[in-house]
Amino acid sequence: MSIDPRIQTLFAQAEQVLDRDAFLRSVMRRIDRERRRSLLVWAALSIVMIAGLALLAPPVVTALEMATKLLPVSLVDIETKWLQLLLAPINTVAAAIAIGALAIFRFFRKILS
DSSP states (O other), X not given: OOOOHHHHHHHHHHTSOOOHHHHHHHHHHHHHHHHHHHHHHHHHHHHHHHHHHHHHHHHHHHHHHHHHXXXXXXXXXXXXXXXXXXXXXXXXXXXXXXXXXXXXXXXXXXXXX
């Protein structure tokens, strides 16, 4: 059985002594290049996100203002003041939304488990 000369040349190349400093510099150069690239990508994404938020801010603020006006509205008008105060936490649109969200959450939890 003979040894393949191509394998011998590969082993001979692997035995050569490499310069540690040059290798270290090249690795550090690649690491720095990757850091700069990731920094540029994050900076670009941040600029795009800030621009998107600036464009979407007025509609979001308007929606939040509408929600803050709508959520405390009573569902049922109650004549007596003490009963109105007693039922205030559950007699609002916010309470109905919260109860609905809890019901949906429990429904999906029951189905998925």
